[in-house]
Amino acid sequence: MKNGKKPDPKVIHPIAGYDKEIYVKPTVKNPNIIVGDFTYIADSQFESHVTHLYEWNGDKLIIGKFCQIASGVEFVMNGANHQMNAVSTFPFYTLEGWDMEPPKKYDLPLKGDTVIGNDVWIGQNAVVLPGVQIGDGAIIGAYSVVGSNVAPYTIVVGNPAKVLRRRFDDEMIELLLQFKWWDRSIEEINSLIPILTDRLYRRRKAGSIQNT
Numbered sequence: 001m002k003n004g005k006k007p008d009p010k011v012i013h014p015i016a017g018y019d020k021e022i023y024v025k026p027t028v029k030n031p032n033i034i035v036g037d038f039t040y041i042a043d044s045q046f047e048s049h050v051t052h053l054y055e056w057n058g059d060k061l062i063i064g065k066f067c068q069i070a071s072g073v074e075f076v077m078n079g080a081n082h083q084m085n086a087v088s089t090f091p092f093y094t095l096e097g098w099d100m101e102p103p104k105k106y107d108l109p110l111k112g113d114t115v116i117g118n119d120v121w122i123g124q125n126a127v128v129l130p131g132v133q134i135g136d137g138a139i140i141g142a143y144s145v146v147g148s149n150v151a152p153y154t155i156v157v158g159n160p161a162k163v164l165r166r167r168f169d170d171e172m173i174e175l176l177l178q179f180k181w182w183d184r185s186i187e188e189i190n191s192l193i194p195i196l197t198d199r200l201y202r203r204r205k206a207g208s209i210q211n212t
Contacts, residue, residue: 010023020043020071021040024041032055039067042069042071057078057079062113063116064117067122070142073126080130111131116134118180126143127144135154137167148160
């Protein structure tokens with residue numbers, strides 16, 4: 001272990017003396033935000049990056065393990081949506097003095113939970129819209145606006161985010177999805193670091209990554 005210290009997912013500040021990068025999981029208080037071990041954000045807090053998450057909508061933000069979230073990223077939840085099947089989209093019911101009852105859930109464009117896989121890198125100032133599902137190993141380019149699902153190990157960029165390319169071919173992606181390195185023990189992940197951080201084609205040729 002580096003400097004004699006074992007990685008600890010319960011630690012908030014994983015870099016000694018630096019408070020602008022935190023492990024997210026131990027800081028989360030909202031029960032509708034679920035985050036896996038070792039996912040970090042380049043900020044000193046996380047929940048302000050999750051907007052319009054209201055209890056009455058029942059939606060959740062679910063983020064996997066080992067995700068890398070840059071500064072300025074925003075997760076927009078279903079509470080941001082307005083009724084679209086009426087003459088006006090103005091939310092009279094949320095403001096004082098207007099005589100309107102809240103619309104029924106079926107009249108709102110609710111899109112379900114937002115789910116981010118494992119080992120996902122989300123670039124600076126990207127926006128993830130309600131109900132989006134982002135697969136394991138995906139990369140979201142800086143300033144992208146993600147309004148539709150992203151397949152595993154795919155790079156998307158732009159507003160709206162479009163596929164730039166897949167990181168690997170079908171065979172390798174399937175192998176990595178079966179490999180699930182993020183679910184292994186800290187000790188095993190530590191031993192896998194030379195494989196996880198080397199150029200993949202060399203490791204593939206050597207047969208180091210396999211479904212074990």
